[in-house]
Amino acid sequence: MKYTLLLLFVFATSFSPSETNVYICGPTGAKKYHYNENCRGLSACSHGTVKTSLKQAQGLGLTLCGWED
Numbered sequence: 001m002k003y004t005l006l007l008l009f010v011f012a013t014s015f016s017p018s019e020t021n022v023y024i025c026g027p028t029g030a031k032k033y034h035y036n037e038n039c040r041g042l043s044a045c046s047h048g049t050v051k052t053s054l055k056q057a058q059g060l061g062l063t064l065c066g067w068e069d
Helices: 002-013 054-059
Strands: 021-025 049-053
Touching: 021 054, 049 054
Parallel strands: none
Antiparallel strands: 021 049
């Protein structure tokens, strides 16, 4: 249930046209966000990437990937 709610929240808030989009590894357990979908930091992601807004990612407590700062 928790997984489903988080997934719905991420997808529902990721379609705002005025916001910067970022990528995270999977719908749960991510610790970093990435501006580039092909970032080196996502290479070990086995859960698939999820596109979301920067605001949403920061709201979840995620920080910018070290390869992109």
